[in-house]
Amino acid sequence: MNTLRFGIAGLGNMGSIHARSIQGGKIPRARLAAVCDPSVDLSSHAPGVKTFSSTEAMIRSGEIDAILIATPHYSHTTLGIDALEQGLHVLVEKPISVHKADACRLIAAHKNPSQIFGAMFNQRTDPHYSKIRELIQSGELGEIRRITWVITNWFRSEAYYNSSGWRATWSGEGGGVLLNQSPHNLDLFQWLFGMPSKVRAHCQFARFHDIEVEDNVTAYCEYPDGTTGTFITSTGEAPGTNRLEIAAERGRLVLEDGSIQWKRNQVPTSEFSRTSSSGYATPAIRDIEIPVKGSGEQHNGILKNFVEAVLDGTPLIAPAQEGLHSVELANAMLMSTFLDKTIDLPLDAAAYKALLEERISVSKGNEKLLRIPVSPVLINEFGQSFNAHPSYSQS
Amino acid sequence: MNTLRFGIAGLGNMGSIHARSIQGGKIPRARLAAVCDPSVDLSSHAPGVKTFSSTEAMIRSGEIDAILIATPHYSHTTLGIDALEQGLHVLVEKPISVHKADACRLIAAHKNPSQIFGAMFNQRTDPHYSKIRELIQSGELGEIRRITWVITNWFRSEAYYNSSGWRATWSGEGGGVLLNQSPHNLDLFQWLFGMPSKVRAHCQFARFHDIEVEDNVTAYCEYPDGTTGTFITSTGEAPGTNRLEIAAERGRLVLEDGSIQWKRNQVPTSEFSRTSSSGYATPAIRDIEIPVKGSGEQHNGILKNFVEAVLDGTPLIAPAQEGLHSVELANAMLMSTFLDKTIDLPLDAAAYKALLEERISVSKGNEKLLRIPVSPVLINEFGQSFNAHPSYSQS
Numbered sequence: 001m002n003t004l005r006f007g008i009a010g011l012g013n014m015g016s017i018h019a020r021s022i023q024g025g026k027i028p029r030a031r032l033a034a035v036c037d038p039s040v041d042l043s044s045h046a047p048g049v050k051t052f053s054s055t056e057a058m059i060r061s062g063e064i065d066a067i068l069i070a071t072p073h074y075s076h077t078t079l080g081i082d083a084l085e086q087g088l089h090v091l092v093e094k095p096i097s098v099h100k101a102d103a104c105r106l107i108a109a110h111k112n113p114s115q116i117f118g119a120m121f122n123q124r125t126d127p128h129y130s131k132i133r134e135l136i137q138s139g140e141l142g143e144i145r146r147i148t149w150v151i152t153n154w155f156r157s158e159a160y161y162n163s164s165g166w167r168a169t170w171s172g173e174g175g176g177v178l179l180n181q182s183p184h185n186l187d188l189f190q191w192l193f194g195m196p197s198k199v200r201a202h203c204q205f206a207r208f209h210d211i212e213v214e215d216n217v218t219a220y221c222e223y224p225d226g227t228t229g230t231f232i233t234s235t236g237e238a239p240g241t242n243r244l245e246i247a248a249e250r251g252r253l254v255l256e257d258g259s260i261q262w263k264r265n266q267v268p269t270s271e272f273s274r275t276s277s278s279g280y281a282t283p284a285i286r287d288i289e290i291p292v293k294g295s296g297e298q299h300n301g302i303l304k305n306f307v308e309a310v311l312d313g314t315p316l317i318a319p320a321q322e323g324l325h326s327v328e329l330a331n332a333m334l335m336s337t338f339l340d341k342t343i344d345l346p347l348d349a350a351a352y353k354a355l356l357e358e359r360i361s362v363s364k365g366n367e368k369l370l371r372i373p374v375s376p377v378l379i380n381e382f383g384q385s386f387n388a389h390p391s392y393s394q395s
Numbered sequence: 396m397n398t399l400r401f402g403i404a405g406l407g408n409m410g411s412i413h414a415r416s417i418q419g420g421k422i423p424r425a426r427l428a429a430v431c432d433p434s435v436d437l438s439s440h441a442p443g444v445k446t447f448s449s450t451e452a453m454i455r456s457g458e459i460d461a462i463l464i465a466t467p468h469y470s471h472t473t474l475g476i477d478a479l480e481q482g483l484h485v486l487v488e489k490p491i492s493v494h495k496a497d498a499c500r501l502i503a504a505h506k507n508p509s510q511i512f513g514a515m516f517n518q519r520t521d522p523h524y525s526k527i528r529e530l531i532q533s534g535e536l537g538e539i540r541r542i543t544w545v546i547t548n549w550f551r552s553e554a555y556y557n558s559s560g561w562r563a564t565w566s567g568e569g570g571g572v573l574l575n576q577s578p579h580n581l582d583l584f585q586w587l588f589g590m591p592s593k594v595r596a597h598c599q600f601a602r603f604h605d606i607e608v609e610d611n612v613t614a615y616c617e618y619p620d621g622t623t624g625t626f627i628t629s630t631g632e633a634p635g636t637n638r639l640e641i642a643a644e645r646g647r648l649v650l651e652d653g654s655i656q657w658k659r660n661q662v663p664t665s666e667f668s669r670t671s672s673s674g675y676a677t678p679a680i681r682d683i684e685i686p687v688k689g690s691g692e693q694h695n696g697i698l699k700n701f702v703e704a705v706l707d708g709t710p711l712i713a714p715a716q717e718g719l720h721s722v723e724l725a726n727a728m729l730m731s732t733f734l735d736k737t738i739d740l741p742l743d744a745a746a747y748k749a750l751l752e753e754r755i756s757v758s759k760g761n762e763k764l765l766r767i768p769v770s771p772v773l774i775n776e777f778g779q780s781f782n783a784h785p786s787y788s789q790s
Contacts (some may be wrong), residue, residue: 083618122517145632146611148545152642157667162672191519200595208668216541218623220613226602228613230625237540237642238664240679247632269633273603279555282633344576 004307005033008062009055009079012041014093014120015070017295027303033064055079062363066116066310069093072166073173077102081109089116091306094183095330096323098174099356100349103327107320114203114285116309118302121318123184124191125296128255132246133192135253141250142268147193147229153240154181154233161211168211169365174356174369176213178203178330182233186326187318188206189231193323201333209238212363219333251285261288398426399702402459404450404474406435409488409515410465413694422698424706428459450474454481461511461705464488468568472497476504485509486701489578490725491718493569494751495744498722502715513697514542516648518579518689521588521651528587530648537644539664542588542624548635549576551627561601563606569751571608573598573725577628581721582713583606584626589718591616591624595737596728607758614728622661646680655685690755721755
């Protein structure tokens with residue numbers, strides 16, 4: 001195979017952007033072979049591209065080698081399973097599923113290792129995060145003691161939430177900022193630090209918008225060794241913050257405004273604490289700025305890597321299996337709020353599903369679940385917004 | 396009265412510093428008339444100053460008009476009540492008491508409004524905080540939506556905790572970082588933002604040191620209007636952070652490294668959210684740096700203000716009554732951890748006292764409760780440390 005024939009399911013915000021990237025020749029050896037979106041008029045949309053009104057038909061058409069799933073969240077699982085069972089390579093938008101039980105079903109359907117199964121965690125291509133990961137995994141930062149990530153620059157207006165009937169409903173999206181905007185950050189969180197063993201979160205539902213789901217979250221998590229993490233996210237704040245602070249044995253590292261600043265301890269903190277004859281002194285530090293250029297190739301980087309994985313056997317940047325973790329973290333944060341208690345991980349997937357189904361059963365989204373077409377104005381605006389601030393991808 | 400005659404109870408870290416300030420003429424119209432510390436050799440310590448081995452005797456000596464209480468925490472209540480009942484003016488170190496029930500008893504003993512009763516919340520003299528308070532109270536910042544204060548630059552070594560037998564024990568101090576170092580920040584928190592209605596905290600006991608009490612805390616609090624607060628403090632981190640971030644209707648204000656940076660929204664966030672036809676746009680902002688010089692007069696500022704309150708009727712910067720709030724916040728954070736649940740405020744004082752007494756009953760501090768004299772090395776070092784970083788007062 002010399003060219004990978006993509007079929008895109010879903011031409012909302014993200015699907016449209018991916019379609020333009022592939023058609024615009026930005027992804028070498030990728031061809032947009034087919035698209036499918038029952039709610040969009042495809043007659044003029046995709047010249048030279050087969051159009052389908054049913055994803056089942058597209059999956060079985062023989063016209064595509066890979067499907068890119070960019071539909072509303074719930075169908076990620078069903079479409080993904082169908083496509084995997086039909087032997088396609090699959091690239092799924094985040095979140096890979098709405099809840100852990102679905103994510104496990106989806107991952108279990110990936111039985112053939114020669115089928116490539118990736119997830120659109122484009123922020124993994126940002127060299128700031130890969131650099132920090134390298135500093136952690138090499139041991140240079142030393143053991144981590146505290147993580148604080150305030151990631152509140154996901155502001156969305158009422159117009160955004162009004163743009164589609166399924167948005168920000170339990171039945172349509174299955175959650176709010178944790179399922180739509182922050183999966184990127186939750187994925188990076190577990191990619192950098194691994195999974196915590198406990199989560200206690202305080203989600204606020206409809207605090208800033210006339211919606212059903214959470215638009216403001218403060219979450220605490222703890223690791224088996226006592227490391228603490230705080231994750232704060234919101235779609236109601238402007239201007240938001242994106243600041244990741246890591247306190248480790250070898251000092252404090254901060255990522256903010258595209259800059260990585262490390263105050264490096266010359267002696268590890270705990271050794272200094274044990275051996276210092278002083279009560280108040282602190283280890284000598286050296287200020288280090290870690291040079292990082294740009295914010296990576298983002299979505300196109302994931303698309304290129306996916307093509308290379310299929311055609312050349314290149315390892316995936318974001319295997320879909322790893323998408324389980326961000327789903328589990330999001331679910332745990334919601335479950336902690338629903339039950340007003342600390343949640344131990346791994347999460348009880350069935351228990352969470354039952355809690356979610358309670359909310360779906362009374363969701364107002366049921367009334368307007370037939371998808372309202374996304375406004376073209378919003379689509380274009382989204383693309384501009386993304387291009388203007390590539391390090392803060394938006395969805 | 397032209398001069399206020401001070402008696403200082405307790406010549407540990409803080410008492411010694413206050414004694415030197417008064418004797419060094421730094422507090423106009425104040426005279427150090429007497430000192431009392433049964434664990435310190437006072438024969439050469441205080442030339443020209445009456446010495447007492449019993450605080451009861453000092454309080455009743457007729458030699459002093461005001462007592463400055465700088466003894467270990469538990470005795471703040473008992474000495475404060477005795478002094479108030481004997482008609483003295485009282486200035487008490489933080490925390491005013493170890494727990495809310497004691498704080499209420501202490502405050503109730505203050506029946507005569509002509510007796511001045513202040514607390515040593517020296518950080519209230521820092522103009523950064525008073526400037527922020529002014530921006531909040533004037534309405535310039537708009538309604539507050541989120542508060543995040545990471546105040547982890549309270550690093551203490553094992554040597555610090557080994558310096559006194561009562562330190563960091565339930566029986567000796569009644570708590571750790573929340574009772575010793577962070578009362579300043581808890582006081583500022585409530586001074587700036589008022590009291591939350593709910594607290595959920597995760598205190599870690601002996602995480603970084605061989606002690607009984609909490610040395611690392613992550614606390615979430617919520618206000619009746621939904622405003623969220625996160626307060627993170629530690630004595631185990633180096634270099635620590637002191638960053639206060641406030642997200643409000645009129646933008647985001649950050650205090651860090653002695654600088655106040657305000658990204659001011661030209662339209663309030665919620666109005667923009669309701670009226671914008673865009674889904675992703677954010678309000679236009681103006682970057683404003685609030686000029687603030689220095690970090691105020693700190694302890695000496697509180698001492699001067701106290702003298703002026705007695706002699707001139709000047710309002711107190713930090714009335715002791717307001718010290719109840721930082722005690723209540725600290726207690727609520729510990730209680731939330733003890734019971735693994737969210738605590739509603741006002742706190743049930745008797746319930747907290749009972750929980751604390753359980754811990755006191757098994758405290759190892761009981762064995763070494765007879766106070767071990769504070770090492771003079773540490774006292775001097777403390778003074779130097781304080782002078783070197785006046786904006787981060789240490790105790």
